[in-house]
Amino acid sequence: xxxxASFIVTLLVSTLALALDVNVARQSLDAARPKPPKVCNxxxxxxxxxxxxxxxxxxxxxxxxxxxxxxxxxxxxxxGEYRQHNPFAEQGREFAIEFxxxxxxxxxxxxxxxxxxxxxxxxxxxxxxxxxDNVTMAVVDYFKFKGTCIVEHWDVLQEITGTEPNPIAFx
Numbered sequence: 208x209x210x211x212a213s214f215i216v217t218l219l220v221s222t223l224a225l226a227l228d229v230n231v232a233r234q235s236l237d238a239a240r241p242k243p244p245k246v247c248n249x250x251x252x253x254x255x256x257x258x259x260x261x262x263x264x265x266x267x268x269x270x271x272x273x274x275x276x277x278x279x280x281x282x283x284x285x286x287g288e289y290r291q292h293n294p295f296a297e298q299g300r301e302f303a304i305e306f307x308x309x310x311x312x313x314x315x316x317x318x319x320x321x322x323x324x325x326x327x328x329x330x331x332x333x334x335x336x337x338x339x340d341n342v343t344m345a346v347v348d349y350f351k352f353k354g355t356c357i358v359e360h361w362d363v364l365q366e367i368t369g370t371e372p373n374p375i376a377f378x
Contacts, residue, residue: 247284251354258323263324263355264329272317272333277307283369290351290359303360313339319378327352334367334378343367 245266251259263284270280281304289300296306319334331348344364351359367377 231352245283247356249286249354249356249358250278256354258345260327260329260352261322261324263352263357264324264331264350266286267357268320268322268331271307272320272331275311275315275317277304277311283355284355288356288358292359292361313337324352329357343369 245263247263267280267284270276270283281300285300285303287300289303290297291298291303292301298301314337316336316338317333318336319332321332323330323332329350330354331346333346334343335346336343346357347363349361349363350357365377371377
């Protein structure tokens, strides 16, 4: 009887261990599969909309500021409607994409990114060093959301000269 009980316990433990190994392998395989890209939803609503907008802004900021992938950031989060308040830019998505691609073409080093969002708006604040012009700027991009899509943009840029008397200026 004792032998039979030991055998059944050993069999159950072995089966459970095998099942766990298979599940871990399946989870590892799922994690290794590329995930489909996120795409904004202009009709997104609900109690968690603020969180979804924050997540959209975080992904947009990563694509735009760090990866400097203007096309992908706009394809995911600026699907069509796009009002531009920059005085040096024309209206519309396509102009913005070309304008920004040309801006990144000269080489830009970015750092110090901070993002905020709430009440249907999002803000990115970061440092941009324009390598071709040897100019460093503090940049604030201000966005309006429709659902989780960016539909409107304002920006403010302030040059950092390195001679500011305030040691904690800008960041």
